[in-house]
Amino acid sequence: MSNKSHDRPDAGVSQGTLVIIGGHEAKGGERPILQEVARRVRGGKLVVATVASHKPEGYFESYQEGFKDLNVGELVELYVEERAQASLPETLKLLEGASGVFFSGGDQLRITSQIGDTPVESCIREILEKGGVIAGTSAGASAMCETMLVKGTSEESHHIGDLRMAPGLGLIRDVIIDQHFAERGRIGRLLGAVAQNPRVLGIGIDEDTAIVVEGEQLRVVGSGAVYVADASGVTSSNIAEARRDAPLSLHDVKLHLLSAGNGFDLRARRPLSARS
Amino acid sequence: MSNKSHDRPDAGVSQGTLVIIGGHEAKGGERPILQEVARRVRGGKLVVATVASHKPEGYFESYQEGFKDLNVGELVELYVEERAQASLPETLKLLEGASGVFFSGGDQLRITSQIGDTPVESCIREILEKGGVIAGTSAGASAMCETMLVKGTSEESHHIGDLRMAPGLGLIRDVIIDQHFAERGRIGRLLGAVAQNPRVLGIGIDEDTAIVVEGEQLRVVGSGAVYVADASGVTSSNIAEARRDAPLSLHDVKLHLLSAGNGFDLRARRPLSARS
Numbered sequence: 001m002s003n004k005s006h007d008r009p010d011a012g013v014s015q016g017t018l019v020i021i022g023g024h025e026a027k028g029g030e031r032p033i034l035q036e037v038a039r040r041v042r043g044g045k046l047v048v049a050t051v052a053s054h055k056p057e058g059y060f061e062s063y064q065e066g067f068k069d070l071n072v073g074e075l076v077e078l079y080v081e082e083r084a085q086a087s088l089p090e091t092l093k094l095l096e097g098a099s100g101v102f103f104s105g106g107d108q109l110r111i112t113s114q115i116g117d118t119p120v121e122s123c124i125r126e127i128l129e130k131g132g133v134i135a136g137t138s139a140g141a142s143a144m145c146e147t148m149l150v151k152g153t154s155e156e157s158h159h160i161g162d163l164r165m166a167p168g169l170g171l172i173r174d175v176i177i178d179q180h181f182a183e184r185g186r187i188g189r190l191l192g193a194v195a196q197n198p199r200v201l202g203i204g205i206d207e208d209t210a211i212v213v214e215g216e217q218l219r220v221v222g223s224g225a226v227y228v229a230d231a232s233g234v235t236s237s238n239i240a241e242a243r244r245d246a247p248l249s250l251h252d253v254k255l256h257l258l259s260a261g262n263g264f265d266l267r268a269r270r271p272l273s274a275r276s
Numbered sequence: 277m278s279n280k281s282h283d284r285p286d287a288g289v290s291q292g293t294l295v296i297i298g299g300h301e302a303k304g305g306e307r308p309i310l311q312e313v314a315r316r317v318r319g320g321k322l323v324v325a326t327v328a329s330h331k332p333e334g335y336f337e338s339y340q341e342g343f344k345d346l347n348v349g350e351l352v353e354l355y356v357e358e359r360a361q362a363s364l365p366e367t368l369k370l371l372e373g374a375s376g377v378f379f380s381g382g383d384q385l386r387i388t389s390q391i392g393d394t395p396v397e398s399c400i401r402e403i404l405e406k407g408g409v410i411a412g413t414s415a416g417a418s419a420m421c422e423t424m425l426v427k428g429t430s431e432e433s434h435h436i437g438d439l440r441m442a443p444g445l446g447l448i449r450d451v452i453i454d455q456h457f458a459e460r461g462r463i464g465r466l467l468g469a470v471a472q473n474p475r476v477l478g479i480g481i482d483e484d485t486a487i488v489v490e491g492e493q494l495r496v497v498g499s500g501a502v503y504v505a506d507a508s509g510v511t512s513s514n515i516a517e518a519r520r521d522a523p524l525s526l527h528d529v530k531l532h533l534l535s536a537g538n539g540f541d542l543r544a545r546r547p548l549s550a551r552s
Contacts, residue, residue: 157500157535181433182433185431187458187463206433224523225434247500247535248501249535252530254528255505257526259523260522260523
C-alpha cells in the first residue's frame, strides 16, 4: 500500500507557476492570493481571461480593483464570445508579452470548448513554459486539470453514476481539482472522482484559499483549507460493480487536511512540514 | 502507523444493539432502518424518547406511522419536560419491560441534561445490557457517544476553536458520531473532532442512513453513506499549536467511505468486505 512504489515523473508543473483558487478570493485588504499572483507577474502584463462566463460584465472590473497597488504593470481582459475569435490576430495580440493569465469563474466547459486546441491555448501554455504564472479561480481552477470535474452533486454522498468529467486544459497532470470545497460539501464527489482512477490525486480547495504549484510541490495560501485525497492505497471499492444509483464505497483513502503555510509534494504524495 | 499496535478492548457494545441514524430516516415505503430496529424489538415494547426536543408534538405520531406493520408490539412515548420527572415512578414505568428505546432528534444537550445520571438513564442502559436495542437519530445519534459533538460549523473547514463537545450517554466508547453528514458538509468538523484525540474514531452518518452496532462490528443500512475517519496514523497537526481562529491542518488521516452492506470492525479499525 506504499505510495512510493510508483514514480510520478509528470507530477506538478515543469516550468512556471500555477495558482489554483477555490473561488471567492479576497479582493480587498490583505489579499494574500492575489499577492501571490502579482508577485510572479513582477510588474509585467496580466491577462484576465473571463471566458468561463456567459456574461463577463463586472468580472474584469473587480480584478482591476483587486490588483490595484499590487505591482501589476498592465491588466487586460481576454474574452472569447465565439470560438472562432480564439484564432484571430487581435485576440492573440492581447496575450503578447504577458507574464501571467488569470482565469475567472463561470463554467469550466466554456473555457475548454472556446479555447481548447486554439492558438489562444498555445499562447497560454507558452507563457507558463517561459516561467509565467497561470491562475484560475472556481471554474478556472477546475479547468487546469487534464481530466476536469464538470458536474456532480454537492451536499450529498456520491452515487456512482453522478459525476460528469471532461478533458481540461491539462496544465497540471495526475490531479483532479474541486473548488468551493467545504462551503458546498463536496467531499463526496471528490472521493467519487479519485475512485474512478486512483492515479489522480484529488484536491479540494475552499473559498478564499489557493494552492501555488511550482515544480513538484504545492503550497497553501489563504484563509481556508485544502483537502488532498489519495486513493492509491484503496483496498476496496464498488465503483465498477454496483448500480449507478448506489452510494459509493471506498476503503482506505488517505486524506490530508492542509492550511496556510502547509506544503505538499505531488510526486511523493507526502505533506511537507507545516510552518504555521 | 499501524492501527493494530493498540488493543481497543472497549470498542463497540458488549451486549445488545445500537442503531445510530444520521437523521431523516424513511418512515414510509421500504424503511430499512426502522425495520432494523423493529426486527430487534421482536414484537415487544418500543419506547420513543422525544426528550431531545423542546416541543415534541408530532414526533411520536410520526413514529407510530413509521413503525406500523413492523412487528412492534407496543409503542409508548417517553418525554421529560423537567429533569425531576426522570426519577418519578410513572416515568420509569414507561420503560418497564421494554425491548428497545428510540431517541428522536432535537438537541443532544437536552437528552444528556434531562436524563443523564437519572434512573431513566439506568433503565435504558439495562435494556441494552439485557440484549435490547437502543436507536437514536440526529441528536439522538450524537448523544450515544462518551464525548459527544454539540456544536461546530458546517459547510466550512474547521477552525481550531470552533468545536463544542460535552459528555454524552456513553453507550458506545472511543467513537464520535456526527449526523446529517454529507447534507450539511460536516467533514471539516469531524476531522476537527478526531484531531483533538485520535483515540476516538470519527463516524459521519448521512441522512436516511444508519450504522447497526453489535459487538465490535458495525454494519451500514440505508440510502446514503457513512464516513469513518481514523486519525490514529496522523503524523502532524496544528491543533494545539496554532491560533484558535486558524484553519486546522491534519496529515495522514485514513478515511473509509462505507455504504449499505459494508461492515467495519471497531476494534481493528478495518472495513469488513462489502456485500453490495
